Amino acid sequence: MNSFSIDKVNELIGVEESYQAPDALMKILWDKSKREKLFMKFLNISHNVSDDWFRDYFQEVQSDRGKKKQDFTPLSVSKLMVRLADNGSTYFEPAAGTGGILINRWNSDRMKTTPFDYLPSKYFYQVEELGDSAIPFLIFNILIRGMNATVVYGDSLSRGVKQVFFCQNENDDFLGFSSLNVMPHSEQVKKYFKVNEWVRSPLNHIESEKIPSILSKLIMEEDK
Template structure:
């Protein structure tokens, strides 16, 4: 398994969210270089969430927030089922309590396969997530950006619909091989 802590430049996993925020908020060239380092370390295999097992072991808050992660196989089944939805297309790409984004990544990958890589444009798809955990939020955002996705992430309580911030993610060049950027909208 790839040493995520080493790539993040930390020795203790509890520092990972802070280190990830530092990457995400850094100057674009610095951020893009770190993205390239991650891509190389994971052999450019972007079809799966790299943080799934690592985050579940070290960061899931099972006792207080009852967090758990959707098994990869279940994500694949859901992605395939949603391909057949005719009505309410927005439901095809909505992930509530999204954690680090494994379910969304599976759907994104399924969309690329269905559309065909040569025909895929990020602007054709909008992925929407809601997440409460401050620890998983930077990893969720990272997963959107490194894959060049377009979307919206609501950070807050999905049941109460009270959000601390909203993140709008855009692949400005509409390039399937490019990275996305983001804007944070604070809710005061």
């Protein structure tokens, strides 16, 4: 039985209507203290992090089956796909939704060793998602599980990208949460977007002190 009904998810996020949830959740995610308090609320309800808690919720009230053809891969199919393609330490997935298949792959990776031998730094995940409503839930699922991952917020076919997020488990702690960072943008890139077109996405947001300073140097070189 899914412990996270529509009403329960909305209550935890702090909204009365489901359409308010994506924006409200993204605002929480930008605040490290608030999001980790929210993480603990979810974990107090369920410690089963091997499944996507938002699968039923999102498919019921958030998915755009008409315009964006959003539908969820059944759990049994997700597990089969992971078993067929479970090799290597890196993972790529376009159209990731809220991260159901990703979570199955992450769980498979961590189950290969004992908890004391598992290191998040041994695995890296890159996912892409176009849906405005799905992005906050996808990032939530990555951060709460302590993954190292990039999230490309854009169209996997046209390669039009609104934002790139970098999630990092800084302390390489299998029980730790990840930080949330926006990859630096050059002035040249910023010119392509108006501020109000960066949906839910500040241009500058760096939490991790371990992001190499060379990124900033590269940006400065590009702007010259």
